[in-house]
Amino acid sequence: MTEVVPPRPRVATFGGIAPGAAAPAPPAGPDFAAIHASPAFVALRGRFRRFVFGMTAVFFVWYLTYVLLAAYAKDFMATRVTGSVTVGLILGLLQFASTIAITACYLRWARSRIDPDVAAIRAAAQGVAR
Amino acid sequence: MILASEGVGNPTLNTAVFAAFVVVTLYVVYRVSSRNSSTADYYAAGGGFSGVQNGIALSGDFLSAASFLGIAGAIAINGYDGFLYSIGFLVAWLVNLLLVAELVRNTGRFTMGDVIAFRMRKRPVRAAAATSTLVISFFYMLAQMAGAGAVVALLLDVQSKAGQALVIAVVGLIMVLYVLVGGMKGTTWVQIIKASILILCVVLMTVFLLGKFGFSMTALLEEAAANNSKGEAVLEPGAQYGSSPLDFISLSLALILGAAGLPHVLMRFYTVPNATEARRSVVWAVGTMTVFYVSTLVIGYGASALVGSERILDSTGGVNSAAPLLAFEIGGTVLLGIVAAVAFATILAVVAGLTITASASFAHDVYAGIFRHGRADAASEVRVARITAVVIGALAIIGGILANGQNVAFLVALAFAFAASANLSTILYSLFWKRFNTTGTLWAMYSGLGSCLLLVFFSPVFSGSPNSIFSGADFALFPLSNPGIVSIPVSFVCGYLGTVLSSDKADEALQKEMEVRSLTGIGR
Numbered sequence: 053m054t055e056v057v058p059p060r061p062r063v064a065t066f067g068g069i070a071p072g073a074a075a076p077a078p079p080a081g082p083d084f085a086a087i088h089a090s091p092a093f094v095a096l097r098g099r100f101r102r103f104v105f106g107m108t109a110v111f112f113v114w115y116l117t118y119v120l121l122a123a124y125a126k127d128f129m130a131t132r133v134t135g136s137v138t139v140g141l142i143l144g145l146l147q148f149a150s151t152i153a154i155t156a157c158y159l160r161w162a163r164s165r166i167d168p169d170v171a172a173i174r175a176a177a178q179g180v181a182r
Numbered sequence: 183m184i185l186a187s188e189g190v191g192n193p194t195l196n197t198a199v200f201a202a203f204v205v206v207t208l209y210v211v212y213r214v215s216s217r218n219s220s221t222a223d224y225y226a227a228g229g230g231f232s233g234v235q236n237g238i239a240l241s242g243d244f245l246s247a248a249s250f251l252g253i254a255g256a257i258a259i260n261g262y263d264g265f266l267y268s269i270g271f272l273v274a275w276l277v278n279l280l281l282v283a284e285l286v287r288n289t290g291r292f293t294m295g296d297v298i299a300f301r302m303r304k305r306p307v308r309a310a311a312a313t314s315t316l317v318i319s320f321f322y323m324l325a326q327m328a329g330a331g332a333v334v335a336l337l338l339d340v341q342s343k344a345g346q347a348l349v350i351a352v353v354g355l356i357m358v359l360y361v362l363v364g365g366m367k368g369t370t371w372v373q374i375i376k377a378s379i380l381i382l383c384v385v386l387m388t389v390f391l392l393g394k395f396g397f398s399m400t401a402l403l404e405e406a407a408a409n410n411s412k413g414e415a416v417l418e419p420g421a422q423y424g425s426s427p428l429d430f431i432s433l434s435l436a437l438i439l440g441a442a443g444l445p446h447v448l449m450r451f452y453t454v455p456n457a458t459e460a461r462r463s464v465v466w467a468v469g470t471m472t473v474f475y476v477s478t479l480v481i482g483y484g485a486s487a488l489v490g491s492e493r494i495l496d497s498t499g500g501v502n503s504a505a506p507l508l509a510f511e512i513g514g515t516v517l518l519g520i521v522a523a524v525a526f527a528t529i530l531a532v533v534a535g536l537t538i539t540a541s542a543s544f545a546h547d548v549y550a551g552i553f554r555h556g557r558a559d560a561a562s563e564v565r566v567a568r569i570t571a572v573v574i575g576a577l578a579i580i581g582g583i584l585a586n587g588q589n590v591a592f593l594v595a596l597a598f599a600f601a602a603s604a605n606l607s608t609i610l611y612s613l614f615w616k617r618f619n620t621t622g623t624l625w626a627m628y629s630g631l632g633s634c635l636l637l638v639f640f641s642p643v644f645s646g647s648p649n650s651i652f653s654g655a656d657f658a659l660f661p662l663s664n665p666g667i668v669s670i671p672v673s674f675v676c677g678y679l680g681t682v683l684s685s686d687k688a689d690e691a692l693q694k695e696m697e698v699r700s701l702t703g704i705g706r
Binding site: 081082084085087088093096097100101104107108111112115116118119120122123124126129130134135136137138140141144145147148151152154155158159162167170173174177 | 262265266268269272273275276277279280281398399400403404407417418419420423424427428430431434438458461464465468469472475476614691694695697698699701702703704705
């Protein structure tokens with residue numbers, strides 16, 4: 053079931069409104085392939101992906117656990133902890149707490165582990181372009 | 183009926199507070215929008231907002247009538263199951279924070295289409311992006327306008343369907359005016375003003391309610407259970423979805439995965455100057471929304487405790503009127519007037535945000551990107567966007583009149599399912615998967631959108647249950663009222679298959695460029 057794709061006209065891509073080309077690119081724009089291959093960029097990309105994918109897995113599994121408990125373990129969720137406050141209510145509020153915690157954690161991490169490297173790569177790219 | 187005889191509020195006062203909001207915001211919109219002729223100004227406010235401002239505007243865009251009226255109502259009637267909406271809507275922002283906001287900000291300029299068409303064949307992908315943007319915006323808008331009808335009925339004491347239709351039309355006209363006069367800059371200021379008032383309002387109500395119950399959650403919950411026809415069941419999961427846990431899971435998936443695919447949320451990331459500010463806006467949005475959603479829990483249970491579930495369901499606005507009725511109960515006519523105005527302003531602002539997104543997508547992706555092959559001049563592109571805004575405004579008014587009375591939070595959850603199915607898979611694949619290509623993009627978007635439309639059409643939403651749109655007929659072949667659990671995986675799988683099975687190759691140079699741009703922001 054492969055789709056027949058006509059050969060693609062490759063000329064017009066940059067002449068037009070290539071998205072992201074905010075300003076008409078200067079004749080010698082940044083060399084994206086070179087930056088892409090540089091060890092600094094490869095390291096940054098690896099570090100970024102490991103962190104965000106890991107964090108995403110953590111909050112997704114935690115959220116799913118909560119949802120499955122609410123769907124299939126109603127008696128457990130209905131257990132009264134103190135007064136009329138149920139386990140379900142507390143777990144729900146913990147979802148709020150974990151969201152705040154993950155946000156704060158990412159903010160701190162990105163500030164120290166991502167932003168300086170991005171700045172360095174940008175500075176290097178500008179130096180070369182000049 | 184009962185309410186009319188009890189005289190809930192004072193329509194003149196309600197109208198006056200609302201009119202004051204409109205006048206003030208229109209003045210602000212007029213003042214901030216002196217120069218608005220370039221596409222960057224009209225679509226993205228020239229990228230001139232700070233992260234804090236944009237964060238508050240993001241929560242303004244996101245905290246719609248569904249959040250305020252819908253969730254408060256759902257918690258008041260169904261208790262714990264309504265709380266799920268609050269949790270899903272908030273946790274969803276982590277997807278934006280970690281995977282989407284900064285990368286999208288660095289890669290695109292104005293629309294979602296900019297990102298996903300970056301390294302693909304422009305025309306078919308832009309067409310697909312515009313299609314899904316328009317469908318999602320339309321569903322979302324329908325939900326807001328349906329809410330407007332309910333609020334109008336209750337607060338302005340307009341009982342006749344024709345009268346309500348007239349008020350919906352007026353709301354639609356004001357909204358179009360915001361967009362035409364203010365562009366993205368004006369609309370953003372409307373969101374900021376509205377979000378501030380809304381959050382102030384719910385926080386004050388929450389503090390008051392907690393004070394009334396001696397700051398004891400147990401006292402509040404016990405009173406809520408006592409005055410709810412479902413009794414103690416509202417403190418436990420299952421009051422609404424007890425018979426269909428799968429539906430509950432489907433809804434939860436759509437909620438958490440939908441936010442990052444909503445076109446009007448994505449477009450907000452372009453109004454800030456760089457990725458760090460985009461990150462800061464999400465952080466601020468998470469902060470304000472946490473406050474808001476915790477408050478809705480108290481307000482929802484508070485409405486059940488003080489107003490009672492039966493009175494809410496019997497009122498003119500039905501389930502959506504829990505928050506306004508509670509306001510009347512605790513603060514009389516004046517507080518009701520304020521809550522009325524806030525609810526109205528919420529609807530107005532969110533619909534304005536949706537309108538600018540849909541009009542931008544049509545003008546930028548379809549008109550400039552497809553009809554003019556990317557060679558449209560800025561002035562004509564903005565003109566097309568303005569005309570589109572008027573057309574969309576007209577459609578929203580008609581849709582709102584037709585959808586008048588439907589459950590708001592629920593309709594929004596459907597829009598989330600569309601966003602999660604059609605957009606999220608495509609955005610993530612194109613940002614993170616090297617091999618992803620044009621065929622994969624088209625398969626992912628159209629399969630997600632198509633399966634969603636089909637499943638909703640054959641679901642209990644359309645037929646086969648007393649609350650369906652066509653309650654007389656029964657062609658509900660699909661048992662779940664939210665399609666997310668099926669349509670989201672379908673979209674991811676089709677995106678994968680389309681990529682692997684097709685013969686076209688991903689553009690390697692552009693793929694590398696996109697990776698570098700998205701992470702570092704070089705080139706912007």
